[in-house]
Amino acid sequence: MASSRKGFRLDRLGGVIAVLIGLALFAAPFATYRANRIVSGEPRMLLDALPPGLASGVLAAALAVAVMAATLRAAPVRLAAAGLGFAAVAPAMGMAALFLTPEGNTFARVSPAFGFWLLMLAFGLLVADSLTRLRLGPWGRLAALGVAAAFVALLLLSGAWSGLSIIKEYAARSDSFWREAGQHLLLALGSLSAALLVGLPTGLLCHRLPRLRSGTLQVLNVVQTVPSIALFGILMVPLGYLAATVPLAAALGIRGIGAAPALVALFLYSLLPIVANTVVGLGQVPAAVVEAARGMGLSPRQRLLQVELPLALPVILAGVRIVLVQNLGLATVAALIGGGGFGTFVFQGIGQTAIDLVLLGAIPTVALAFAAAVVLDAAIELANGTSHD
Amino acid sequence: MIEIERLTKRYGNSTVVDGVTMRVEEGSIAVVVGTSGAGKSTLLRMINRLIEPTSGRVLIDGQDTMSVPEDELRHRIGYVIQGYGLFPHRTVAENIATVPRLLGWNRKRIADRVEELLDLYQLDPAEFANKYPHELSGGQQQRVGVARALAARPALLLMDEPFGALDPVIRAKAQDDLLAIQRRLGTTIVLVTHDMEEAFHLGDRIAVMDQARLLQYAPPAELLTRPAEAFVERLVGSAERPFRLLSLSTVRDATEPGPASGEPIEASANLREALSRLVWCGRDALPVAGADGAVMGRVSIDGILRFGRPSR
Ligand SMILES: Nc1ncnc2c1ncn2[C@@H]1O[C@H](COP(=O)(O)OP(=O)(O)OP(=O)(O)O)[C@@H](O)[C@H]1O
Ligand SMILES: [Mg+2]
Numbered sequence: 001m002a003s004s005r006k007g008f009r010l011d012r013l014g015g016v017i018a019v020l021i022g023l024a025l026f027a028a029p030f031a032t033y034r035a036n037r038i039v040s041g042e043p044r045m046l047l048d049a050l051p052p053g054l055a056s057g058v059l060a061a062a063l064a065v066a067v068m069a070a071t072l073r074a075a076p077v078r079l080a081a082a083g084l085g086f087a088a089v090a091p092a093m094g095m096a097a098l099f100l101t102p103e104g105n106t107f108a109r110v111s112p113a114f115g116f117w118l119l120m121l122a123f124g125l126l127v128a129d130s131l132t133r134l135r136l137g138p139w140g141r142l143a144a145l146g147v148a149a150a151f152v153a154l155l156l157l158s159g160a161w162s163g164l165s166i167i168k169e170y171a172a173r174s175d176s177f178w179r180e181a182g183q184h185l186l187l188a189l190g191s192l193s194a195a196l197l198v199g200l201p202t203g204l205l206c207h208r209l210p211r212l213r214s215g216t217l218q219v220l221n222v223v224q225t226v227p228s229i230a231l232f233g234i235l236m237v238p239l240g241y242l243a244a245t246v247p248l249a250a251a252l253g254i255r256g257i258g259a260a261p262a263l264v265a266l267f268l269y270s271l272l273p274i275v276a277n278t279v280v281g282l283g284q285v286p287a288a289v290v291e292a293a294r295g296m297g298l299s300p301r302q303r304l305l306q307v308e309l310p311l312a313l314p315v316i317l318a319g320v321r322i323v324l325v326q327n328l329g330l331a332t333v334a335a336l337i338g339g340g341g342f343g344t345f346v347f348q349g350i351g352q353t354a355i356d357l358v359l360l361g362a363i364p365t366v367a368l369a370f371a372a373a374v375v376l377d378a379a380i381e382l383a384n385g386t387s388h389d
Numbered sequence: 390m391i392e393i394e395r396l397t398k399r400y401g402n403s404t405v406v407d408g409v410t411m412r413v414e415e416g417s418i419a420v421v422v423g424t425s426g427a428g429k430s431t432l433l434r435m436i437n438r439l440i441e442p443t444s445g446r447v448l449i450d451g452q453d454t455m456s457v458p459e460d461e462l463r464h465r466i467g468y469v470i471q472g473y474g475l476f477p478h479r480t481v482a483e484n485i486a487t488v489p490r491l492l493g494w495n496r497k498r499i500a501d502r503v504e505e506l507l508d509l510y511q512l513d514p515a516e517f518a519n520k521y522p523h524e525l526s527g528g529q530q531q532r533v534g535v536a537r538a539l540a541a542r543p544a545l546l547l548m549d550e551p552f553g554a555l556d557p558v559i560r561a562k563a564q565d566d567l568l569a570i571q572r573r574l575g576t577t578i579v580l581v582t583h584d585m586e587e588a589f590h591l592g593d594r595i596a597v598m599d600q601a602r603l604l605q606y607a608p609p610a611e612l613l614t615r616p617a618e619a620f621v622e623r624l625v626g627s628a629e630r631p632f633r634l635l636s637l638s639t640v641r642d643a644t645e646p647g648p649a650s651g652e653p654i655e656a657s658a659n660l661r662e663a664l665s666r667l668v669w670c671g672r673d674a675l676p677v678a679g680a681d682g683a684v685m686g687r688v689s690i691d692g693i694l695r696f697g698r699p700s701r
Binding site for chain 2 (some may be wrong): 286288289290291292293294295296297298300302307310311
């Protein structure tokens with residue numbers, strides 16, 4: 001690049017990050033102030049959103065991060081810089097909420113604005129970049145995820161963010177939040193477990209009997225292409241009929257609306273990735289390995305459990321990752337047919353034009369999907385390590 | 390001892406092994422050769438019932454293999470294939486321990502056996518026991534493959550192109566190792582190969598297959614001097630014949646009384662090696678030394694050449 005002076009070279013990505021930070025600080029509002037939860041808001045720049053001393057402190061910290069990102073190349077230093085950025089800006093958002101809300105006013109709402117999100121994006125890029133350069137192994141990435149989760153938990157539990165609008169939405173419905181969270185997990189994990197229970201044997205069968213393979217995969221492919229809302233709708237009819245005619249079904253809580261059609265729909269969506277990846281995973285076990293296992297007298301069961309499944313595991317886990325991330329997202333739609341989950345808040349919020357309520361449903365969903373992806377990627381790498389290394 | 394009786398395999402209307410009868414004596418090596426698709430692997434895999442015969446039977450030490458559950462049968466028969474099929478998710482030691490574990494040996498006995506086999510194959514246990522197959526060279530993988538097949542001390546070893554993927558130098562070493570170990574353990578071996586050189590080097594008897602049929606099953610010399618069909622003659626290679634024949638006899642067989650000058654040649658060397666030495670150093674004869682190093686006579690070009698012809 002431009003400069004060739006010793007020890008000083010501008011880092012390309014670091015430069016972009018520095019520009020993002022600059023824009024966020026000087027050209028974008030840090031917070032939004034609203035008189036109540038549904039009117040549109042007024043933007044507040046960083047310097048107006050915090051007491052002057054604090055504001056300049058945060059400003060200085062963020063600028064320092066920008067300079068470090070642009071000039072320092074050692075990955076651990078850049079990671080520390082990103083940590084400094086988060087530690088300065090994230091709690092400051094909570095302070096801004098307290099500072100901007102007039103004393104005793106319970107209707108006013110303060111929420112993060114574009115500048116804040118831009119800062120988070122810049123710091124996040126810096127973290128991602130340094131983690132990549134550090135070439136963290138699976139355990140390192142899990143640890144990084146744990147640190148991030150602990151940081152957010154600390155902010156939430158310490159009350160540092162309690163003045164923020166989204167936390168106020170949460171405080172107003174903390175009971176139902178945790179109930180819907182449980183329901184969301186039940187929908188996503190329940191459908192995944194059912195899909196594993198059915199999909200693994202199906203995949204195995206397709207592997208052993210090639211004649212079954214293409215037919216099965218085609219049917220599942222068709223299921224996969226039905227839009228989620230349509231599938232939920234289609235399922236309401238037979239399940240409603242089942243509930244009306246079979247008392248046992250009704251007693252088990254199966255109804256045309258509610259969790260049952262949502263679970264069934266998510267289950268159906270989950271089948272293709274599980275079955276397909278099981279077939280592919282078993283198929284890529286080297287023929288010589290299977291032949292040797294047979295030749296040494298492993299029974300079909302021993303062959304499956306000791307050789308084929310362990311070697312197919314990374315590919316099967318990749319299917320589980322697809323399903324889990326997909327279902328954590330899709331479960332949001334279940335709320336439309338009374339299935340519960342975080343979608344409840346999203347659709348309530350849309351109905352009330354209360355954006356904070358929408359975020360109360362959306363942010364945990366995204367966070368869960370992200371965490372699931374990180375955890376399963378690590379698991380896949382670990383499985384790969386023991387199966388192909 | 391293995392007795393194969395009228396063994397036949399058909400897929401639909403194509404016969405891939407056609408009424409093969411042969412007998413492999415206890416402690417001997419039978420090598421199966423033939424063109425690609427001749428049915429060699431199919432024949433071999435019917436012995437441990439990886440393929441069920443359409444008709445005919447296989448007796449091992451007089452016992453019909455059909456009367457034994459197939460897994461049990463395979464526990465007793467070592468099996469080595471091209472590419473070896475080592476388990477990539479298991480260490481060298483775990484790979485070798487496969488059959489002993491299936492047989493329920495105790496931990497100590499398995500560990501001792503693994504160490505013994507690694508020693509036998511000149512793989513330092515401290516270095517290799519905990520490596521994974523992908524960390525080994527082709528030659529090392531091959532040795533682990535054979536060690537694994539020998540782990541439960543099978544009396545019978547089936548090998549399908551076990552040296553096919555090795556370079557010539559490592560291959561020659563692997564063949565000599567196999568011979569040495571076979572002589573020591575008295576294992577009966579059936580080995581499939583494409584390499585005629587290998588067949589003549591290893592085989593006590595050679596079975597020639599073509600288009601599903603066993604054309605001839607005879608000791609190597611007989612295959613050269615009395616080929617049963619034109620195909621056998623072509624396969625053993627008419628140009629190579631004298632040299633193959635020479636490689637089947639030792640210097641001891643051709644030693645004659647009389648003096649000769651030059652570096653003595655060992656009596657245990659084969660005549661092809663002796664001829665090669667004579668040609669290279671430009672002499673007509675060389676002294677022959679016994680195992681103790683004492684000169685016991687001489688070997689001459691004329692004396693050697695007599696062994697390169699059918700009637701002598
Ligand atoms: N499952 C099967 N179904 C139909 N035909 C088969 C099957 N397995 C093998 N064959 C056929 O049987 C014949 C003999 O196969 P085999 O593997 O025994 O040959 P081979 O002598 O070992 O050949 P190569 O030297 O190439 O390994 C081949 O023509 C092959 O196509
Ligand atoms: Mg073959």
